Amino acid sequence: MLRAVRKAENRLIGFVEELGGYPVFVSHDSGDEELARQIEEKAASVGVDVWLFEEDNHLGKPIRQKVQNAIDESNAFVVLFAENSSMSSYVRQEIGYAEGTDTPVLPMVHDSVDGGDLAMLRGREQIRFGSDQVTQAASELKQRIRHRRRKSARNTVRTVEVLGGLSLLASSATTRKRTRKRKQQPATKPEPTRPFPSKGRSASFRHPR
Template structure:
């Protein structure tokens, strides 16, 4: 069944669609993680910091598993212990090194002083902020001008699917940009080489 599901993903179907068609949820996401590992292995690295309330650790774990399977480095303070290091310094370093900041805003997360502190740090570092907001929760005023991703508490995976697709699109665009830059550099080198060859040939002909 795993191979069939992987084939279905290659045809463009999402895990949510396959679950709706009657495939077991656990098997679908097992196949999805395997498919992600196979199809994203060559993409540029991307790091995200996932800000959350401790009360939402079960949701965070699901998100971490799926994002990591897609080759995305996920910084979660609790999952990367650094004994002896000041927590504030550790968090600030993780956010500074991240490409994107994901704010998990649930009923608990919205009120969490840690989440609000981390959002402030992300804004200070000018990091792109992606709010993941639980249905029924009002985003704070300072995030209401941003587009948000809504998720259901009992089915966060569906929203994470879209998030992975979005982040992998960014990674593909980075790969294209790097390739174009490399090709442009090679083209410039080739032009310089041809120019030098022309000058050398001209100088040789004058000597003759």
């Protein structure tokens, strides 16, 4: 049984991997646009699809709606902290929305930034990188997302296992209850039947005088 469960788990994980692409929303200050584009380029080379506000081509669509839709469709929300980072109000709003939708928030911190000065980084998993380590940072980003997706797939399988077990228990309990109810019901006596006349003889009826 355990082997079958693990086989199903691996099959689901494989299906998740075959979905292809690792869509990621990168939130950054306008002063770090050049670095954000470098990350986008290197990330694309390892299979990570980066969404940048500067490259969104949905003209006429409200900015808030574009940003929220992009976050909803992403596997992770990356906050880029670099030398020019100032944590603009837009970045803060995007972080708040991502946290409200349970999208994993992953900071990417350039070595020029002192992480201790950023309160939101405390206690958070983060990727640190230097100017010559953008490719490595993009690869690490993919591995982090891949790990989260595989973990999510395992949790899905285990949830199905639990629900399946509960359903089986409920069905078994219902069957036992019906069996006990049938056993407790008194046996019913069959209704007496009127005898039929013997074959070959007709019944005689007498009228009262």
